[in-house]
Amino acid sequence: MLWACILLPHLALDGVLRRRPTEGPLVLVSGPANARTIVSANPAAREAGLRVGQKLAAAQALLAQFEAVPYDQAAVDRWHRFLAAVAYRYSGEVSLLPHAIVLEVSKSMGLFGPWPRFERLLRADLTALGFAHRITAAPTPHAAYVLAGVGDGQAVLDDQTLRGALRTVPIQRARLPERASEVLPSMGVRTLGQLMALPRDGLRRRFGAELLATMDRLSGALPSGLDTYRPPDVFDLKIELTHEVENVASLIFPLRRMTGDLAAYLAGRDGGVQRFVLHLEHREHRVTDVVVGLLSPERDAGMLFELARGRLEPVQLTEPVLGMRLVARDLPAFVPGGTDLFDERPANALPFEQLRERLRARLGDDAVYQLGSTTDPRPERAQSPEGLTEGPEEVHPRPTWLLERPIPLRGPAPMILTGPERLETGWWDGAEVCRDYYVVQTSLGQQAWAFCPPDEQSGWMIQGWFA
Amino acid sequence: MGAVVALSSLLDARQVWRGRAAPIPAGDQPTGWPELDAVLPSGGWPDASLSEVLSASDGTGELRLVLPTVKRLTGGKRPVVLIAPPYAPCVAGWRQAGVHMGRVQIVRTVEKDALWAAEQCLRSGSCTAVLLWPHHADDRALRRLQVAADTGKALGIVFRDRQHVGHASPAALRLEVEPTPGQVWVRKCRGGAVPSHAIPFPALAH
Secondary structure: OOEEEEEOOOHHHHHHHHHOOOOOOEEEEEOOOOOOEEEEEOHHHHHOOOOOOOEHHHHHHHOOOOEEEEOOHHHHHHHHHHHHHHHOOOOOOEEEEOOEEEEEOOOOHHHHOOHHHHHHHHHHHHHHHOOOOEEEEEOOHHHHHHHHHHOOOOEOOOHHHHHHHHHOOEHHHOOOOHHHHHHHHHOOOOEHHHHHHOOHHHHHHHHOHHHHHHHHHHHOOOOOOOOOOOOOOOEEEEEEEEEEEOOHHHHHHHHHHHHHHHHHHHHHHOEOEEEEEEEEEOHHHOEEEEEEEEEEEEOOHHHHHHHHHHHHOOOOOOOOEEEEEEEEEEOOEOOOOOOOOOOOOOOOOOOHHHHHHHHHHHHOOOOEEOOEEOOOOOHHHOEEOOOEOOOOOOOOOOOOEEEEEEEEOOOOOOEEEEEEEEEEEOOOOOOOEEEEEEEEEOOOOOEEEEEEOOOOOOOOEEEEEOO | OOOOOOHHHHHHOOOOOOOOOOOOOOOOEOOOOHHHHHHOOOOOEOOOOEEEEEEOOOOOOHHHHHHHHHHHHOOOOOOEEEEOOOOEEOHHHHHHOOOOHHHEEEEOOOHHHHHHHHHHHHHHOOOOEEEEOOOOOOHHHHHHHHHHHHHHOOEEEEEEEHHHHHOOOOOOEEEEEEOOOOEEEEEEEOOOOOOOOOEEOOOOOO
16 A cells, blocks of 8 residues: 655645735735734745734734735635545545545556656646645555655655654654643653654553554554545536626636636546536626537546637626636546547647537537438428438439528529429428429529429429539 | 859859749649549649639539549548538438538538638648638638648638639639539649630539
């Protein structure tokens, strides 16, 4: 077993910075209204002397201009679960720990490569999503969690080296039960190594079974006892905009982030999305919905963004937008398109499915279609987008262009080339036709498929062109 | 008279443009009309380029000219895209011409998006041929399509009215269809001299 731990030291701050990128000082504050304290500060704020644990009033005395954003526990939990869904891509066993995600990787390394490469993949994903992180690996999840608290990038691949690595960890960082980590240093026990050397019976008498259980979980003598994470079946991401937006163009940046997150979630779930809805939230809970529907499941971030953008841009905003929410319920399995070694297309060709979605996004859902034949002999109903594209060949001459509805032929009488072919049908559905069809040549030299009432050869109506 | 200048020194200094013929566009896209292929410099449609078919009115053979090509191309894997056709293609008629309708995609669009759609299709590299019926396509728009066809290595065929024959066009090949008597004029072909005579184009025999 090998467990990776992704520690997210600035989860709350990164979640906020994702939707309001800023260079200036920004802090997260929490606590009662009259005694707000700083719980997180970005580098610019730290440089200016703002510290975690400082009172907001004290901070305001230090620095005149900075942004203070209320700490939102619900949003932090949401980001935490979102990142677990992203990590789910790499392992079927993912668990949540406070400010961290642990995942079992020994079974996944066959697919993703040995640990250094695996670590690089994880880091690339998290960096792309904009989350600060520390990654460690150890044979047990709790040991990986403890090592991540001490430093970044440490990988302990077997049990022997694990003991050595844990030995130097200070007691305060060992994530022991609270009483033990307070009392042990005053007893002269400052590292985990010293603690592990103490007799177990004495420890049990002083601190109870809880400390021993924690130590056993670290070394792997006890099972970790973590609940495995299951990604939800619905993707629901909401962001609140920092100000009221009246122009669709200002929604494009947050949209790119949201579709990127959707793609990361889909990759974790190994699924695709067939339909998702963008809710543009206005005042008083009024909502404008923008539906993005696809013909086949997709999960490419760039494509999802482009399609959503194509649907969003024509929207006329009647009132300002306060927030945006992306909900995807229709998440079918995703089958990557097969690629052929002897593909005749150019190397950088776009798959036709993507081209079709792009056209549909701008031109409308039914803008791209195929025509097939039906079994109805009446020319108006002989073909439809739902018809079969394969079928027997018609023995009588048929034109290449078919007019939507017949038009009368004006001018001198046409020259009859072939005919007549009588069509007498449709008596059962009220649209009965009885016509003699001819191939005629008009005085302008056009060849037309025309009909007239039976046995008349006058009152010509043109049904199609032999173009 | 001034000093005599040796011709070779002028040529070596590259001050004289010698009017060398443009390279013949490569092509293995026969039109399916052997007499026409024989006079075209690339032996058919210029590959990865834009071609124009000009005709006086609908139903004068403009489709008949390209259907053998569409038949050949729909035998492959990539689709042929029709953008803003003036009428619905008659499935029975196209099938009689040997076209596999499962590879024909039709794009319904308003005029202003037709050129955009054509450019997207040509550029994507996922279509073998794009057939377009624009109403108002200027020189600039056609030039964009020509570049897109080159990028996506696709065959672009634009159908326009015969009144545009006098206007300059960036298309690599321009053909004009005359119904009576049935013949095709080559109005421009890149990489070769324009034939002085029309190519017979027999009317459909029923």
